[in-house]
Structures are given as structure tokens and as C-alpha cells.
Amino acid sequence: MKKIHVELDTSYPIYIGRKFLSGTNIAKFCGKLGHQVVVIADNKVAKIYGEALLNNFKKERIKTHLLNFIANENNKSRIIKEELENKMLSLGCGRDTCIVAFGGGITTDLVGFIAATYYRGIPMVYLPTTLLAMVDASIGGKTGLNTLYGKNLIGAFYQPKAVFAYIGTLETLPKNEIKNGLVEMIKHAIIYDKKYFSCLEKNIDLEEAILTSCKIKKNIVMHDEKDMNIRQILNFGHTIGHALEQVSQYQLKHGEAVALGIIAESYMSFKLHLLSEKVFERIKAIFANNNISTKLGKPYSRRLIKKALLMDKKNLNQSPRFVLIKDVGRVHIGNSGYTSVVTDEIIDQGIDILC
Numbered sequence: 001m002k003k004i005h006v007e008l009d010t011s012y013p014i015y016i017g018r019k020f021l022s023g024t025n026i027a028k029f030c031g032k033l034g035h036q037v038v039v040i041a042d043n044k045v046a047k048i049y050g051e052a053l054l055n056n057f058k059k060e061r062i063k064t065h066l067l068n069f070i071a072n073e074n075n076k077s078r079i080i081k082e083e084l085e086n087k088m089l090s091l092g093c094g095r096d097t098c099i100v101a102f103g104g105g106i107t108t109d110l111v112g113f114i115a116a117t118y119y120r121g122i123p124m125v126y127l128p129t130t131l132l133a134m135v136d137a138s139i140g141g142k143t144g145l146n147t148l149y150g151k152n153l154i155g156a157f158y159q160p161k162a163v164f165a166y167i168g169t170l171e172t173l174p175k176n177e178i179k180n181g182l183v184e185m186i187k188h189a190i191i192y193d194k195k196y197f198s199c200l201e202k203n204i205d206l207e208e209a210i211l212t213s214c215k216i217k218k219n220i221v222m223h224d225e226k227d228m229n230i231r232q233i234l235n236f237g238h239t240i241g242h243a244l245e246q247v248s249q250y251q252l253k254h255g256e257a258v259a260l261g262i263i264a265e266s267y268m269s270f271k272l273h274l275l276s277e278k279v280f281e282r283i284k285a286i287f288a289n290n291n292i293s294t295k296l297g298k299p300y301s302r303r304l305i306k307k308a309l310l311m312d313k314k315n316l317n318q319s320p321r322f323v324l325i326k327d328v329g330r331v332h333i334g335n336s337g338y339t340s341v342v343t344d345e346i347i348d349q350g351i352d353i354l355c
């Protein structure tokens with residue numbers, strides 16, 4: 001079991017192991033945080049791993065409830081949050097309850113926000129089961145929900161007490177979902193670590209790559225927990241990416257949309273003479289070589305994409321802001337900290353390269 005320590009105001013460990021539940025005792029850990037435990041699980045994950053997890057808690061004689069929900073972007077919502085909270089209230093869960101989020105990024109975002117607000121905040125543990133949640137969503141404390149007006153617009157910063165990531169659970173994850181995690185790993189390399197990018201181009205060992213990505217994300221959030229400064233570089237590809245997710249009505253998965261966002265925002269960097277064409281082509285190639293689409297499959301209207309950009313939560317004065325890059329491993333310091341406001345024409349060129 002590998003351990004990474006995230007040092008923040010409230011620090012916590014990330015444990016990374018292989019076989020599900022081996023090498024650690026989650027039940028004991030949670031038992032120290034509360035008198036009872038509520039596991040809120042993605043229903044597909046609960047079907048595969050729920051019983052084994054509950055047995056683990058049973059062995060330690062910890063009172064545990066398992067609540068399920070269907071994990072999709074439409075259910076990362078205030079309605080499902082309320083439903084789950086009502087179930088917890090009806091079960092008599094008080095402030096001495098520990099919540100376990102068991103699933104991918106949809107689950108950690110939703111359950112993290114429940115934990116942040118239930119009885120004004122109760123202890124929470126993450127058990128990520130997708131590659132994306134292991135390397136990204138479970139680190140750094142961003143929780144949130146989608147609204148009709150845009151993605152992740154309601155939420156809170158709330159840190160877990162620990163993260164337990166078992167790489168073995170990825171064996172049941174569909175191949176396409178692995179790609180979604182890979183996209184965030186490629187993003188980590190582009191914004192932070194040129195050597196890691198070269199390694200990813202050569203297909204390095206998955207466990208090693210997971211560790212590297214977790215360390216990159218941890219290093220960035222440790223310097224800027226509340227997203228005021230350098231943490232914004234993690235939004236590379238996400239300004240366009242979130243708009244595409246929304247316009248596609250979540251037909252495009254988060255990873256697919258972010259990959260397209262990275263290509264668009266790299267192209268914008270090239271058009272602004274910050275990035276060479278050769279590096280832009282190298283970035284496009286790493287996605288193509290991993291069978292990750294570099295073009296929008298459907299003709300989403302440029303007007304609607306730009307309308308969605310106006311609701312991005314990074315906007316200042318109603319102008320969308322973009323993280324731009326100068327090279328692999330080098331982010332551009334823009335006209336608004338680590339982000340830049342660009343002309344309409346540059347945004348159009350970024351969108352058009354995807355068509």
C-alpha cells in the first residue's frame with residue numbers, strides 16, 4: 001500500500017493499493033470517525049463491491065447503511081442530494097455519522113457536498129473506483145453539483161479524512177471510462193511535468209502513472225487550496241470542456257469533453273503565438289494515439305457553445321477565462337493571473353478546430 005500525504009489546513013492521507021480492501025482497514029478508520037457509517041454508492045459499484053465492503057464493516061461491528069443512486073451528470077443534482085439527505089435523516093444519522101463516498105467523480109462530487117452541509121459538516125472518506133476519481137476528483141476537496149445553468153455551479157471546498165484507492169477496482173471499469181481518467185492524467189503532464197508527458201506518450205505502468213498524477217494534483221492544491229491562484233491551471237481544457245459537456249446535454253462524458261477542450265485551448269495558445277505548431281500537433285497526437293476523439297462527433301452550434309461559456313464559473317465580468325500554455329510542462333501567465341481573457345475571434349478558432 002502506497003501512501004501520499006496531502007498537507008492542507010486539514011491534512012489527510014491517500015492510500016493507493018492493488019486488491020480491493022487489502023492492506024488497510026477502512027472499517028476501523030471510519031469507526032473512529034463516527035458511531036455509524038453511511039456508504040453512499042454508485043449503484044453499479046454497489047452491485048459489484050457493496051457486499052464485500054459491508055462485510056468489512058460488519059466484522060468490526062460498525063453500524064452501517066448502504067444508500068445507492070444512479071451515477072450520471074443529471075443526478076449530480078440538488079434533487080438527488082435532497083433525496084439522499086432525507087434518507088439519512090430518516091435513518092437517524094446525526095453529526096456523529098461518517099459518510100463514505102463509493103464510486104467515480106460523480107459520486108465523490110455529490111457525496112462530498114452532502115458531507116460538507118449535512119449537520120453543517122460531517123466526516124467523510126472517499127473510496128474512488130474510477131481512474132478519473134483516483135487521480136483527480138478525490139484530491140483537493142472540490143465538491144459540487146450541476147444546475148440547469150451550468151456544471152458544478154453549486155458546491156463547497158470540503159476535504160475528506162482519507163482516500164482509499166484500490167487499483168484492482170478498475171478491472172471492472174469499462175475501457176471508455178479508463179480513457180476519461182487518462183485525459184486528466186495527460187492534462188496533469190501538460191500543465192506541470194514535461195517528463196511525465198514523454199512517459200505517457202510511451203505508455204508507462206498504470207500504477208506508476210496514478211502515483212505521479214496524484215502527486216502532481218496534491219502539489220498544486222497544497223499551494224492554493226481555495227483556487228485563488230496556481231490551482232487554476234488544473235482548469236486547462238475545462239473552460240471549453242465544460243461548455244461542450246453542457247451543450248451535448250452530457251452525451252459527451254467529462255473526459256471526452258476535456259480532451260476536446262485541451263485541444264481547443266492548445267490551438268488557441270498556438271494562434272496567440274504562445275505555443276509552437278509542433279507541440280500543438282504532439283498534444284493532438286497523444287489523444288489520437290489513445291483512441292480519444294480529437295473532433296466533435298456532432299455539429300454542435302458555435303453560438304450555443306459560446307452561450308454556455310458565459311456561464312462558466314471562472315468568468316470575471318462575464319468574460320470566459322482560459323488557461324493557455326507555452327509548452328508541455330509550461331503554463332502561460334496570462335492577463336488575469338494564470339488565466340487569460342481572449343478575443344472572440346480566438347475563441348471561434350478554438351471551437352472551429354474541433355469541427
Ligand SMILES: NC(=O)c1ccc[n+]([C@@H]2O[C@H](COP(=O)([O-])OP(=O)(O)OC[C@H]3O[C@@H](n4cnc5c(N)ncnc54)[C@H](O)[C@@H]3O)[C@@H](O)[C@H]2O)c1
Nearest residue numbers: 044104105106107129130132133136137142169172173254
Ligand atoms: N472535484 C474534482 O476535483 C473533480 C475533478 C475532475 C472531475 N470531476 C467530476 O467527476 C465527474 C466524472 O467522474 P467519472 O469520470 O469518475 O464518472 P462517473 O462517476 O460517472 O463514473 C463513470 C461510470 O463508471 C461506472 N463505474 C464507476 N466505477 C466503476 C467500477 N469500478 N466498475 C464498473 N463501473 C464503474 C459508473 O457507474 C459510471 O457509469 C464529473 O462530474 C466531473 O465534473 C471532479
